[in-house]
Amino acid sequence: MRVSTQQIFQAGLSGMLQQQSTLNQLSQQLSMGNALTNPADNPTAYSQSLNLGARIANLQSYQQSNQYAQQNLQLSSSSLQSVSTLMNQVQQLAVQMNNATVNSSDLQNAITTMQGNLQQLVQLANTQNGNGQYIYGGSTTEQQPFALQGNNTVLYQGDSSQQNLQIGPSLNLPVSQAGNQVFMNIPGGNGTFSVTADSGNYGAGSGTVTLGPGAVIDQSAARNAFVAQGAEYQVSISANASGALSYTVSSGTASGSGGLTASGVVSSGAYKPGQSINIPGPGGSPMASVQAQGQPADGQTQSFTLAASKPQSLFQTFSDLIQAFQAGSGSPGANAKRAQGISNVLQNLSQAQTQILSVQAQIGSNLQEAQSVSSLNSSLTTQFQTTQSSLADISYPQVITQFQESSTALQAAQKAFVQVQGLSLFQYI
Structure with a gap:
């Protein structure tokens, strides 16, 4: 077979280039610690590694949100x-001020304390x-949600939504609270009804x-x-002119100026200070009771209205105190x-404490869920x-050995090429 000089050069050059390519690839693997520097070498492993990398990146994003x-x-x-x-401190202060021995100085100090508590x-x-x-x-996280007004009222400037973050596939978790549900919309009284004293009860x-406070039987x-x-x-x-005490319970609907319209007496009897008065339901059985303390002046009637509880803010409860x-x-x-x-106020504080505890329990549940998801992620x-490491990481001893073998092969090819290109018939003439 006749071999031309061009073929000799081409074959030698091709062999050296192939060895250089192998050496370069092994060098990249050693420097990067990655066996998948060339996707064509193992397309399946390369695709699996990319997919795993994307999933790892998603999990890391979820972890940051978590x-x-x-x-x-x-x-x-x-x-x-x-x-x-x-609230516990306010409750203690209310109890301390609920006796006949306090003086005006004590009350003024308590008012100053409560104004600070409200702030x-x-x-x-x-x-x-x-x-x-x-x-x-x-969901309005950039604007101050509560604004204290000059008359000790507080305005809510947020909304009723919550800001959510995705902490896992198809799993969102609230990271803010709707302030009106926490501080504003708290049932008054005992949650079913509240007690209001008539404005003329406590004159000279x-x-x-x-x-009160009232209890539901x-x-x-009661709810009906x-x-x-x-x-x-x-x-x-x-109390009549001779001091005999009695009570009546009337039912009806509220009039615009206080008291009841279309009212009718549903219960009555003799009264003794400290007595619990039952409120009869439609069938005559007691559905609620309220405890009365003290007694009216001779010839006086003191009245109280029991009505369905209405939402009241915790700020209003502080102002009421x-x-x-x-x-x-x-x-x-x-x-x-x-x-x-x-x-x-004490009854409203009790309702507020129940509300706050309920919100805390929900937050605790969300926090526990977030921690569990974080551990899973x-x-x-x-x-x-x-898994990605098993696909992509190299075996350093193996690749180093291959690198040395390839380097030796390249050196041998270069020496052989030098010797071959020196051959010529003119040396023998």
Whole structure:
């Protein structure tokens, strides 16, 4: 077979280039620690590695969102715990002021304390996370949700939604709270009905009757009467000119100026201070009861209205306690008015504590879910990284050996090429 000089050169050059390519590929694998530098070498493994890389990146994104969600949830839980502590302090202050021995100085100090407590509550409700976002504004996280007005009322400027973050495939978790559901829409009274004293109960020389808190005996009947039918009840306690005490319970609907219209007496009897008065349901059986303390002045009637509970904000409850303290002290009527106001506040505080605990329980459940998902995502990430490593990582001893063999082969090819290109017939002439 006749071999031309061009063929000799081409064959030698092709062999050296192939060895150089192999050496270069092995060098890249050693420098990168990756066996899949060339997709054509193992298309299946390369495709699997890319898919695993995408899934790992998604999990890492979910983990970042999860971490942010946990931080917000922990901040919410911590701030609500501070709110609970503040409510306990307010409750203790209310109990301390609910006696006839306090003087005007004591009450003024209590008013100052409550004004500070109200400001602190607003500050807690306007809690911001590390990014400056408000966690109780619903989905409106850039605007301060609660604004304290000059008359001690508080306006809510957020919405009723929640900001959600995706922490896993098809799994969203709320990272903000709707502040109106936490602080504003709290059932008043005992959650079914509330007690309101008539405005004329506590004038000069008046009696000392206070009513409440109320208790529900038959929940179904009470909700049907107060909520479904909108009925209201008036409890009146009277003392005739000779001092004989009695009570009446009337039912009807509220009139525009106080009291009831279309009312009818549904229960009556003799009254003794400290007595519990039953409120009869439609069938005559007691559905609720209220405890009365004190007694009216001779010839006086003191009345109270029982109506369906309405939503009340925690801020309003704090303001109501300030108003109760402003009733003053010294006269029996002033002390009774303050006691009635404090009694209503304590019942509203109890409802608020139940509301806050419910929100804290939900936040705790969300936090537990986030931590569980985080643990699962971490385990999946480790699993995917291990699988990807088995596909892409090189065996350094094996690749180093191959690199040395390829380097030796290239050197041998270069030497052989030098010797072959030196051959010529002219050397033998």
